[in-house]
Amino acid sequence: xxxxxxxKRYRSEKGFRAFGILSxxxxxxxxxCLFVGIIGSGIGGFTQTKVRLELDLSVELLGITDxxxxxxIKDADYQPVVREALALRxxxxxxxxxxxxxxxIMSVGAxxxxxxxxxxxxxxxxxxxxxxxxxxxxxxxYYKSRKGKVLxxxxxxxxxxxxxxxxxxxxxxxxxxxxxxxxxxxxxPELAGILGTLLGSIFTLSITLSLSFPIGVAAxxxxxxxxxxxxFTDFIEVNINNLAAVxxxxxxxxxxxxxxxxxxxxxxxxxxxxxxLTLITxxxxxxxxxxAIKSVPPSIREAALGIGASxxxxxxxxxxxxxxxxxxxxxIIGMAHALGETAPLLMIGMVAFVMDIPDSIHSAATVxxxxxxxxxxxxxxAFVERTSAAIMVLLMFLICMNTLAVVLRKRLERRW
Amino acid sequence: MKKVIAALACVSGFALTAPMAFADRDxxxxxxxxxxxxxxxxxxxxxxxxxxxxxxxxxxxxxxxxFKEFCxxxxxxxPDIANASRRIKQSETDACRAxxxxxxxxxxxxxxxxxxxNSKKTPQLDLSVKDVYLALAKQVPNPKGGDKLVPNTAxxxxxxxxxxxxxxxxxxxxxxxxxxxxxxxxxxxxxxxSSFAFLKALKDSNPEAYKAACHVLREDGVYIEAGExxxxxxxKLAENPNTFGIFGYSYLxxxxxxxxxxxxxxxxxxxxxxxxxxxxxxxxxYIYVKKAHIGVIPGIKEFITEFTSEAAWGDTxxxxxxxxxxxxxxxxxxxAKSAAELETIxxxxxx
Numbered sequence: 001x002x003x004x005x006x007x008k009r010y011r012s013e014k015g016f017r018a019f020g021i022l023s024x025x026x027x028x029x030x031x032x033c034l035f036v037g038i039i040g041s042g043i044g045g046f047t048q049t050k051v052r053l054e055l056d057l058s059v060e061l062l063g064i065t066d067x068x069x070x071x072x073i074k075d076a077d078y079q080p081v082v083r084e085a086l087a088l089r090x091x092x093x094x095x096x097x098x099x100x101x102x103x104x105i106m107s108v109g110a111x112x113x114x115x116x117x118x119x120x121x122x123x124x125x126x127x128x129x130x131x132x133x134x135x136x137x138x139x140x141x142y143y144k145s146r147k148g149k150v151l152x153x154x155x156x157x158x159x160x161x162x163x164x165x166x167x168x169x170x171x172x173x174x175x176x177x178x179x180x181x182x183x184x185x186x187x188x189p190e191l192a193g194i195l196g197t198l199l200g201s202i203f204t205l206s207i208t209l210s211l212s213f214p215i216g217v218a219a220x221x222x223x224x225x226x227x228x229x230x231x232f233t234d235f236i237e238v239n240i241n242n243l244a245a246v247x248x249x250x251x252x253x254x255x256x257x258x259x260x261x262x263x264x265x266x267x268x269x270x271x272x273x274x275x276x277l278t279l280i281t282x283x284x285x286x287x288x289x290x291x292a293i294k295s296v297p298p299s300i301r302e303a304a305l306g307i308g309a310s311x312x313x314x315x316x317x318x319x320x321x322x323x324x325x326x327x328x329x330x331x332i333i334g335m336a337h338a339l340g341e342t343a344p345l346l347m348i349g350m351v352a353f354v355m356d357i358p359d360s361i362h363s364a365a366t367v368x369x370x371x372x373x374x375x376x377x378x379x380x381x382a383f384v385e386r387t388s389a390a391i392m393v394l395l396m397f398l399i400c401m402n403t404l405a406v407v408l409r410k411r412l413e414r415r416w
Numbered sequence: 417m418k419k420v421i422a423a424l425a426c427v428s429g430f431a432l433t434a435p436m437a438f439a440d441r442d443x444x445x446x447x448x449x450x451x452x453x454x455x456x457x458x459x460x461x462x463x464x465x466x467x468x469x470x471x472x473x474x475x476x477x478x479x480x481x482x483f484k485e486f487c488x489x490x491x492x493x494x495p496d497i498a499n500a501s502r503r504i505k506q507s508e509t510d511a512c513r514a515x516x517x518x519x520x521x522x523x524x525x526x527x528x529x530x531x532x533x534n535s536k537k538t539p540q541l542d543l544s545v546k547d548v549y550l551a552l553a554k555q556v557p558n559p560k561g562g563d564k565l566v567p568n569t570a571x572x573x574x575x576x577x578x579x580x581x582x583x584x585x586x587x588x589x590x591x592x593x594x595x596x597x598x599x600x601x602x603x604x605x606x607x608x609x610s611s612f613a614f615l616k617a618l619k620d621s622n623p624e625a626y627k628a629a630c631h632v633l634r635e636d637g638v639y640i641e642a643g644e645x646x647x648x649x650x651x652k653l654a655e656n657p658n659t660f661g662i663f664g665y666s667y668l669x670x671x672x673x674x675x676x677x678x679x680x681x682x683x684x685x686x687x688x689x690x691x692x693x694x695x696x697x698x699x700x701x702y703i704y705v706k707k708a709h710i711g712v713i714p715g716i717k718e719f720i721t722e723f724t725s726e727a728a729w730g731d732t733x734x735x736x737x738x739x740x741x742x743x744x745x746x747x748x749x750x751x752a753k754s755a756a757e758l759e760t761i762x763x764x765x766x767x
Binding site for chain 1: 441443445447450453454456457458460461462464465467470471473474475476477485492493495645646647666667669670671672673732734738739
C-alpha cells in the first residue's frame with residue numbers, strides 16, 4: 001500500500017521542486033535581460049566623444065580690450081574661438097552653409113568649456129592651447145555606432161567626411177564623460193548630467209528619513225508597548241496596513257492639496273517632495289518597526305521591570321537597542337522605495353527641467369527616477385544611452401542600500 | 417492640554433510663515449505643454465548660460481494643466497509663464513481673471529507640424545485628409561452612398577482609397593489628454609470630415625452630432641493609444657513596418673534615419689513645407705507671460721527677449737535646429753515688437 005503510492009509521491013515531490021527552480025529561473029532570466037539591455041545601451045553614456053582643437057586665445061578674437069580686466073576675460077564670448085579653430089583645422093571649407101555644418105560638429109557647450117578653462121587659467125590669454133572639447137550629440141551617436149550599424153542620418157555627407165578625417169588623425173576620441181557626473185540637466189545630451197538630480201534625491205531623501213524614521217519608530221513603540229488592545233487600536237492597525245498598499249500617486253495628490261494648495265509651499269522643491277515621500281514610507285517603517293519590537297522576547301522586558309526599571313527605561317535601554325537592526329532594515333528598504341518613486345512627484349511639480357544644481361531644500365529640483373523619465377521622453381537619440389546610464393546609477397544606489405540593509409540585519413540581529 | 421495647544425500653534429505657525437520663508441524665488445517658473453517643453457528647455461539653458469540669471473524651471477504638465485496652474489493667482493508660488501500648444505481658451509482667461517491674473521502677454525513662438533509617419537522599410541504613403549478620416553473615424557459615411565453614418569469597417573488602406581496599398585490600417589497616437597491629439601483631430605479629422613457636404617452642413621445645424629461624427633476615433637484596435645511618450649511610438653514604428661504613428665515633427669526630424677512622414681494632401685512634412693504653410697497639419701505654439709510678475713521675479717523680460725531673438729527663433733536659430741518651424745520673418749518682427757512692449761491680450765484689456 002505504502003510502496004505503491006511511494007513512487008507517485010516522489011514524482012510529485014520532484015515536480016514540486018522543479019516548479020520552484022523554474023520560477024527562480026524565470027526571475028533570473030528576466031533580471032539578466034533587464035541588466036544586459038540596460039548595461040548594453042547605457043555603458044556608452046559614460047563616455048563622450050571629444051575633439052582635439054588648437055585654440056587661438058588671442059585678444060582680438062575675444063574682443064578683450066583690457067588684458068588686466070578679469071571681468072572681461074570671464075565674460076568674453078568664447079564661441080568664436082572654437083569656430084576659428086575649426087576653420088583653421090579645415091581651411092578648405094567655404095561658404096556660409098558649409099561653415100554652419102562644420103560648426104555643428106562641436107557642441108554648443110564647447111565655448112563654455114573654454115570659458116571655464118580660461119577662468120581657471122587667465123594666463124592663457126594671448127597663447128595657443130590644444131584642448132579636447134566636447135563634440136555635438138549627433139557626432140557622438142555617429143562615432144559610437146560607426147563600427148556597426150551606423151545610426152544618425154542627421155549628419156550630412158560633408159560632415160561625415162570631416163569626422164572621418166578627424167578620426168584618422170587621432171583628433172577625435174571617446175573620453176570619460178565628466179559632464180555626466182558634474183553638471184545638471186541640459187537640453188543638449190552631450191552636456192546633460194545627473195549631479196543636480198542626484199543632489200535633489202539626496203535632499204529629498206534626507207527630509208524623508210529625518211521625518212519618517214522618528215515618527216515611524218515612535219508610532220510603533222506606542223502601538224506595541226503602550227496602546228491597549230481594543231477596537232480603536234485594531235482600527236488603526238488595519239488602516240496602517242491599508243496605507244502601505246495605497247498607490248503612491250494618491251499621496252502625491254494629498255501632498256498637492258495640503259502642502260501646496262493649503263500651506264502655499266512652492267512647487268518643485270525637495271522639501272515638499274520629502275514630505276510626500278514621508279507619507280509614503282511611514283506605513284512601511286511602522287510595520288517593520290512593530291515586527292522588530294514584537295520579536296524582542298517578553299522575558300527581557302519582564303527582567304528589566306523586575307529589577308525596578310520604569311517602562312520608559314525598559315523601552316529605551318533594552319527593547320529599542322535590540323529592535324534597532326530590524327527597524328533600520330525597514331527604514332532602509334522604505335528609503336530605497338522612496339528613491340525610486342516618480343508618480344507622486346508628478347503632482348507636486350518635481351517633474352521639470354531644472355538646469356541649476358539645487359543648493360538647498362527649497363530650490364527647484366528633480367530626483368533621479370524623474371530625470372530618467374524626462375530623458376526617456378526626449379527626442380534626441382543621444383539621450384537613449386544617457387537614460388540607460390542614469391538607470392545604472394539609480395540601480396547602483398538601490399543595490400547599495402539593499403545590501404546595507406542585508407548586512408545590518410546579518411551583523412546586528414540577534415537570534416533568540 | 418498645553419502640549420496640544422503648543423503643537424497646534426507650531427502647525428499653524430508653519431502654515432502661516434512657510435510661504436514667506438520661500439518668498440525669495442529667484443528663478444522663472446514655466447509650466448505647460450510638453451510640445452513646447454523641449455523648446456523652452458533650450459531657451460532656458462542658453463539664457464542661464466549667459467550668466468546673469470538662474471535657469472528658468474520648465475514643467476511639462478500639458479497645455480490644459482499648465483493654464484490651470486498659471487491661472488491660480490498672482491504671487492511667487494504661482495508660475496510666471498504658461499507654455500501652450502494652442503491658444504488660451506475663454507474659460508481659461510475667465511479663470512485667470514477670477515484669480516486676479518488680469519494681464520497676460522501672449523507670444524506666438526512658431527509652428528509645430530504633426531506627422532503621420534511609418535518605418536522607412538515600407539513605402540511612403542500619399543494620403544489626403546479624407547483618407548485619414550475614413551481610416552480612423554469611428555463612424556464614417558456609408559461607402560455605398562447616401563447621407564448615413566455607419567460603423568467604420570475599413571481593414572486596409574486599400575478599403576479607404578483604391579490607390580493605396582492593401583496593408584492593414586494600424587495607427588498609434590496620443591491619448592485624448594494630449595494637445596497633439598486635439599490638434600490632429602482638429603486639423604486632419606475635421607477637415608477630412610468636412611469634405612462630405614452633409615457632414616459639413618451638420619456643423620451649423622447640429623454641432624453635437626458633428627462632433628460625434630468627426631472627432632471620435634476608432635476603438636476597435638485600429639487606432640492604438642500609446643500614451644504621451646512619443647519616443648516609444650518611434651521605437652514601435654521601427655519594429656512594426658506597417659504601423660503608422662502620430663507625433664510632432666521634431667521626433668520625425670530626430671529619427672529621420674528610421675522613419676518617414678506620409679505626404680498629406682500631396683505635401684511631405686518637410687521643414688520648408690511646414691514653414692510656408694503648404695503642409696496643412698501644423699499648429700502655432702505660444703507662451704503666455706503673467707505681466708504682474710515682471711519686475712518681481714528677476715529676468716522675465718530678458719527671458720522673453722531671448723525667446724524672441726533671431727538667434728533663437730530665426731530661420732537658422734537654435735530652436736529651428738530642435739524642430740520648431742519658424743514664423744515668416746515679417747510675423748516674427750511684429751510678434752517680437754509686441755512682446756517687447758508687453759502688449760496684453762485683448763480679452764483682458766476690456767473689463
